[in-house]
Amino acid sequence: RKEVEQDPGPFNVPEGATVAFNCTYSNSASQSFFWYRQDCRKEPKLLMSVYSSGNEDGRFTAQLNRASQYISLLIRDSKLSDSATYLCVVPWGGQNFVFGPGTRLSVLP
Amino acid sequence: DTEVTQTPKHLVMGMTNKKSLKCEQHMGHRAMYWYKQKAKKPPELMFVYSYEKLSINESVPSRFSPECPNSSLLNLHLHALQPEDSALYLCASSQENRDNSPLHFGNGTRLTVT
Numbered sequence: 001r002k003e004v005e006q007d008p009g010p011f012n013v014p015e016g017a018t019v020a021f022n023c024t025y026s027n028s029a030s031q032s033f034f035w036y037r038q039d040c041r042k043e044p045k046l047l048m049s050v051y052s053s054g055n056e057d058g059r060f061t062a063q064l065n066r067a068s069q070y071i072s073l074l075i076r077d078s079k080l081s082d083s084a085t086y087l088c089v090v091p092w093g094g095q096n097f098v099f100g101p102g103t104r105l106s107v108l109p
Numbered sequence: 110d111t112e113v114t115q116t117p118k119h120l121v122m123g124m125t126n127k128k129s130l131k132c133e134q135h136m137g138h139r140a141m142y143w144y145k146q147k148a149k150k151p152p153e154l155m156f157v158y159s160y161e162k163l164s165i166n167e168s169v170p171s172r173f174s175p176e177c178p179n180s181s182l183l184n185l186h187l188h189a190l191q192p193e194d195s196a197l198y199l200c201a202s203s204q205e206n207r208d209n210s211p212l213h214f215g216n217g218t219r220l221t222v223t
Contacts, residue, residue, distance in 0.1 A: 032209040043199055043214040044152065051209055087151055089212070095140050095159060095203070097212055099151035 004090050006100035014108050017078045021103045023088030024070045033071045034089040035062055038102070044087055048073070078107045112136050115200050115215035122190065123223055130185040130218045132200030139205035141183040142212065143175060146197040158183060159205055190222045 003026040013019045025033075032051050036044035048055050050071055054063040061074040075082055088100035113134045122128050132141065140159050144152035157165035158177040166175075172194075174186040183200055198218045204210035 034211045041197070041219070043197075043217045044212075046211050046213070049209070049211055091209075095142070095157040095165060095205075097154075102151055 004088055004098045004100040006086075006088050006103045008101075008103070010104040010106060012106045012108060013078055015078060015080060017107075018074065018076045019078055019105065020072055020074045021086055021088075021105075022070055022072050023090075023100050024068075025088075025090045025098075026069070027090065027092055027098075028066075028069060030090050030092065032091055033062075033064060035071075035073050036087040036089060037084040038087055039084050047086070075105075078105075080107050080109060083107045113200055113202055113213050113215035115198075115218050117218055118216065119219050119221075121221045121223060122187065124190060124192070126190075127186070127188045129187065130198055130200075130220075132183040132185075132215055133181055134200075134202040134213070134215075135181055136202060136213065137180075137204075138202035138213070139180060140203045141177065142201040142203075143173075143183070143185050144199040144201060146199055146217075152199055156185075187220075190220075192222050195220055195222045 005024045007021050035047045037047045038044040048062045050062045050064050059076045063072045083106050085102040085104045087102045090098050092098045116131045143155040146152045154167050155169045156175040161177045172189050176184040200215040201212040
């Protein structure tokens, strides 16, 4: 069974806060992982790719723990514009991409 | 700016209509996808084309008919849809046979079936 699970949320945080989401996956063979953000009524947009132990891009840091089969996404100094749903996506072999249910973030003024 | 373009952005159709959704990408990707997304749910895979051949059909009803005329184009033909088919339809592409290649989504077609 393909399973990707995420923190259920929603997360409501004040501007400037640091927030972290977790994603767990059941396929130990998966080698790469992706975080997407999706704004209401828009398409998912690639936020970060994770291929090794982690990745950092400005205020965003993704970390991979292969032994425990989870990926985390850390957002520092949250902005109002970070409010969105964050989707964890795991390739499952071939053209199969398994989506987590998403974690909704609201950054409050 | 998205490199995968979808038309139309919005579509309202009756249950007896026939319409088509269109998707185009010029990134040289050889895998193209149709996803359906309902509100507050993640995208749900419908079809995958690999090198212009249908490789995955996730048991989608026959009222949805995909077509891949060439490596850059992907269509979804709609006929006799039901109101519950109303959703955001997303096209995506990726490089073939590379697990480290992410999906690139178009901006979607919001479909309403009346």
